[in-house]
Amino acid sequence: MKKKVALIMGGLSAERDVSLVTGAAFEKALKELNYEFQVIDAKEDLPKILAEKKSQIDVALLALHGKLAEDGVVQGICEYLKIPYSGSGVLGSSLGFDKYFTKQILSFNKIPNARFELVHKKSVDWNQVTPPFDFPLVVKPSREGSSVGVSICKNTDEFVEGLKLAAQYDSEILVEEYLEGPELTVPILVDRALTPIEIRPKKGYYDYANKYTSGNTEYIIPPELSAGQIAKLKDIALKAHRACRARVYSRIDFRMHKGEPYVMEINTLPGCTPTSLVPKAAAYEGISFTDFIQTLINHAGLDYEGVR
Ligand SMILES: Nc1ncnc2c1ncn2[C@@H]1O[C@H](COP(=O)(O)OP(=O)(O)O)[C@@H](O)[C@H]1O
Numbered sequence: 001m002k003k004k005v006a007l008i009m010g011g012l013s014a015e016r017d018v019s020l021v022t023g024a025a026f027e028k029a030l031k032e033l034n035y036e037f038q039v040i041d042a043k044e045d046l047p048k049i050l051a052e053k054k055s056q057i058d059v060a061l062l063a064l065h066g067k068l069a070e071d072g073v074v075q076g077i078c079e080y081l082k083i084p085y086s087g088s089g090v091l092g093s094s095l096g097f098d099k100y101f102t103k104q105i106l107s108f109n110k111i112p113n114a115r116f117e118l119v120h121k122k123s124v125d126w127n128q129v130t131p132p133f134d135f136p137l138v139v140k141p142s143r144e145g146s147s148v149g150v151s152i153c154k155n156t157d158e159f160v161e162g163l164k165l166a167a168q169y170d171s172e173i174l175v176e177e178y179l180e181g182p183e184l185t186v187p188i189l190v191d192r193a194l195t196p197i198e199i200r201p202k203k204g205y206y207d208y209a210n211k212y213t214s215g216n217t218e219y220i221i222p223p224e225l226s227a228g229q230i231a232k233l234k235d236i237a238l239k240a241h242r243a244c245r246a247r248v249y250s251r252i253d254f255r256m257h258k259g260e261p262y263v264m265e266i267n268t269l270p271g272c273t274p275t276s277l278v279p280k281a282a283a284y285e286g287i288s289f290t291d292f293i294q295t296l297i298n299h300a301g302l303d304y305e306g307v308r
């Protein structure tokens with residue numbers, strides 16, 4: 001019997017719109033694969049809806065991004081109801097979504113990442129803001145995505161504005177040294193690093209508009225790097241995926257810095273919109289979008305499976 005799928009999308013995060021686009025791509029694939037499925041918008045009543053429909057759901061396919069979705073919260077609801085779900089478990093989701101904790105795990109595992117300082121919104125002295133590093137530097141909310149709340153600051157005024165913006169999205173703010181060099185990303189699928197993709201925005205950095213506006217960014221696959229550098233990127237990406245306890249799939253964002261790969265962050269529910277990177281890398285490897293969705297369904301699970 002084919003599994004009955006609940007496609008969960010939308011949600012309450014700043015990335016709701018992106019999630020709806022990812023969800024539409026998932027929906028198309030489910031139709032092509034002839035799945036029996038229902039679409040659920042992850043609003044405040046999600047726990048109630050899942051509890052009510054649980055007998056009609058074999059797998060929850062998560063087309064969500066951002067807060068209450070990519071951070072282990074939805075995963076926790078599924079755990080409680082024993083509904084197997086796609087992607088990472090509770091711990092991996094939480095670790096991946098919190099960039100400060102991701103960096104702790106990366107550093108503990110000797111995986112290069114940008115120097116940083118954590119700033120608590122409440123402890124900022126707005127009359128006397130002191131940048132911890134030379135400009136340019138990067139300010140970002142610890143827990144957000146899609147470049148929402150991220151600023152690249154070239155002077156103190158921009159730094160103050162950057163802190164204010166990031167503070168709208170999280171009480172914990174990361175200030176990072178700016179990594180100068182090509183931007184790359186490496187998708188992981190079932191414990192294997194796919195071919196890295198180089199990301200070249202035509203203007204500025206890889207912000208929200210450059211992520212989701214078709215034509216704003218050039219994607220180069222395979223990247224123009226040596227075979228050794230590509231192998232190193234893949235190796236570090238897989239190490240980061242495992243160290244952060246990601247499961248089934250993820251996408252690790254990098255910048256080359258002085259010729260060496262530095263991890264910026266890990267995405268446990270990466271975007272799957274028409275401009276997104278995981279489907280691009282999968283296609284390059286000969287994995288169609290429907291194969292990709294089939295893989296997510298096949299590998300859906302629960303944290304305590306086989307333990308209880
Ligand atoms: N330390 C850094 N140095 C240079 N650019 C950065 C740095 N951190 C982030 N960026 C830029 O900001 C973008 C978004 O940052 P990222 O950490 O990937 O957060 P998210 O994608 O979750 O919003 C990156 O894709 C990159 O273009």
Ligand SMILES: [Mg+2]
Binds near residue numbers: 146147265
């Ligand atoms: Mg990113």
